[in-house]
Amino acid sequence: MAKHEGVPFALGAFFPYRLAVLAERVSMAVAQLYADRFGISRAEWRVLAALGANGAMAAKDISAYSTLDKMQVSRAVARLEEADLITRAADDADRRAKILTLTPAGRTLFRKIVPLAQAREQDLLQDLDAEEREVLERAMDKVLARAQSLVERG
Template sequence: MAKHEVIAFALADFFPYRLAVLAEHVSQAVAQLYGDRFQITRAEWRVLAALGANNGMAAKDIGAYSTLDKMQVSRAVARLEEAGLITRATDDADRRAKILTLTGSGRALFQKIVPLAQAREDYLLEDLDPKERAVLDKAMAKVLARAQGLIERG
């Protein structure tokens, strides 16, 4: 390749970029819901949802489950704890670890948000017929598996 040769590349057509744009817009569309109505951030919602779906988790496991980094989890946990929505207790199996669970208020908030979030999901997918939804699910699973394989290989 010549020193000044330009490689043709259209970011707007690059699959990882298009997927990131889609993910960000979908996430923002749902975040409007809990941000505007319930004054919680995307990270706080992900922690709340992880705990609600799993009936509690070790703090160290929330990051991988929710795709949040350690600092995002830490800030979200602190804010949710301060708001009385979660509690932490020492894990009997590992005394150094903390198990986070929803309080009654946290569970009530989770139960208010879930149907609203599911309604947003339904709206986003409304133009897809059942066959298209199945193809989308299958395609996403295949791409995820390939991405995980690349990550594992390095």
């Protein structure tokens, strides 16, 4: 463990760093599927997946749902709209907001990618038995709840 400025610290052993590395590698492993086969980015897939799972959504709601920032959502939406995979319409309740929906081509693409993503998920988890998967799910839920609590507390 390196000790600089009198404080011992090993970034590689720091939980938030390890989790970020894990999340990035897992995301990259799944992104290979749709980037290589369908030419869409991770951000574009997350927008498609959000709409595929939830139906029509306001663009601002996709940010929170997908963990993408506003600019990433904006770029992905523009690209998906250009590719005729989503449509954008004014929100009757808030004229400033835009409601996004999948086009028929977007729904078809979503239905093609989902089984591939699910198969990759299974591949990623294949070294864990059922009990380990349950423990991982419970641990992730607990850490997420705690992190959310800390964020809300400030």
